[in-house]
Amino acid sequence: MSGDGQRLVQDLLDQLDLEPLEQRLFRGSSRDIGGKSVFGGQVAGQAMVAATRTVDPPQQAHSMHGYFLRPGDMQAAIVYEVDNIRDGKSFATRRVQAIQHGRPIFSMLASFHIEESGYTHQMTMPDVVGPEELASHDELRRAWVDALDRVPESLREAVGREVAIDMRAVKPWNMLDPDKREPIQHVWFKAKAPLPDDQSVHRAVLTYASDFNLLATSLFPHGVSFFTPGMQMASIDHAIWFHRAFRVDEWLLYAMDSPGAQDSRGLSRGLIFNRQGQLVASVAQEGLIRQRKPRD
Template sequence: MAGDGERLVQDLLDQLNLEALEQRLFRGSSRDIGGKSVFGGQVAGQAMVAATRTVDPAQQAHSMHGYFLRPGDMQAAIVYEVDNIRDGRSFATRRVQAIQHGRPIFSMLVSFHVAETGYTHQMAMPDVPGPEELTSHDELRHAWVDSLDRVPESLREAVGREVAIDMRAVKPWNMLDPDEREPVQHVWFKAKAPLPDDQALHRAVLTYASDFGLLATSLFPHGVSFFTPGMQMASLDHALWFHRDLKVDDWLLYAMDSPGAQDARGLSRGLIFNREGQLVASVAQEGLIRQREPQPKKDP
């Protein structure tokens, strides 16, 4: 498993190491992690890398706001075009367009800030069991697939596909047999292998990882999931704020909730804490949760 983790993390780092085509123009490739189109976290993470390469290294990303415009084609390269919106003494702003087949699939604004001192406060980290006491999402997914004979082979492959991020939920949610529950979840996560000591890279990897599980939180009260027949789901936007330096190769707690859903859209939020209880990032996302066909009744 350790070797697999190192291979998966290296593959993620390769994805984030964009090819420079021209000044402020980059190209990236995609990986199939079991969805129908390019994983939104991958596009956001690559866009973050593209933007970061155009600013002073003394400035770190402190916020990003992105919109997913079209599904990404996993078989085609993605070109990232960076516009220099502003360079100030403390802040810099970049706009990134991710383009495939001549059309934008993702658009993002990123703001960068030099480190400085100021007032500090935060909410307390939730009191939950530590990651060492929990089962990894990889192990749970394999068990879920093996226990459901009705799951088609193609779905078994999609659900069983592993990623570079180790995730351990405090109260696991079976996406193949979802129950109805309060729209709240707590998930510990970290990269499956050490990362280079590069804060900009850690923030790009966090951007990638912050898309896992967030939208699903808005489905909890309804007992449905991405794999429910007739369910159409897609991230519509994604916002992320970095509050302090962080390490994604050490355990982080992702505390997520969904305050509401309406008009086939679900809103999800998240707070990310390190092991010391420091708030390192905040996240918000709205996503499409459209039931296109009547939901089949579950067996009693």
């Protein structure tokens, strides 16, 4: 793995390694990955870490449900306050508030569970081409920018900024020149460098990575993107269910669809599979997809 990949992954792990301030109180920092505010996956991933640090092993997070309340300020620290809702023999529940400037920007409930045997079934993994035959998202975005004339430097920088997750779409979608298509996409992803052998770290990193590409799926039928003039987009809520142990430094397939969009809100869903075809997590998100009218 390249030195850049290792540097990016280490920076992500540093972000997720929250500073303890007091019992059930933590502080995190942010990174600019090209958006106008703090990336939602970062806040959700840090909130997952904060909740996990108040739960005794062997319980691991099996689900989280979060609401994005306000845009995050990338220049300010984020304080995570954890409430101990319940500790049971099999399950534990935590509530996390992410706070900036005295107000919550994200609120999450997370549930933890011991490993148990029981009934097992799952959806079949889609039959798609493997990641080794696909171009990386980083390569494609650079090519898209270079192919367009008069791209503003600010947009060129935002589109070209690399992240710690290697993403490879089966049918790439050009956000700078979006076409209309069915609201379905398949994206392979993994961390660009090895991660520690700690399942809680992998669940936090997957929480971070699960926010990439998901909201965009609801835009496919409309031929618009984040960069379409007048588009206002933001994650409203985010939910994840973890089904079994996994590694995010090995290839995972994110199979996403959007069953509908109404009232300036788009709903997107995702199933995440490992290379062996096992379903490791499920995701759902509703997002704001508002076309603002130009001023007179």
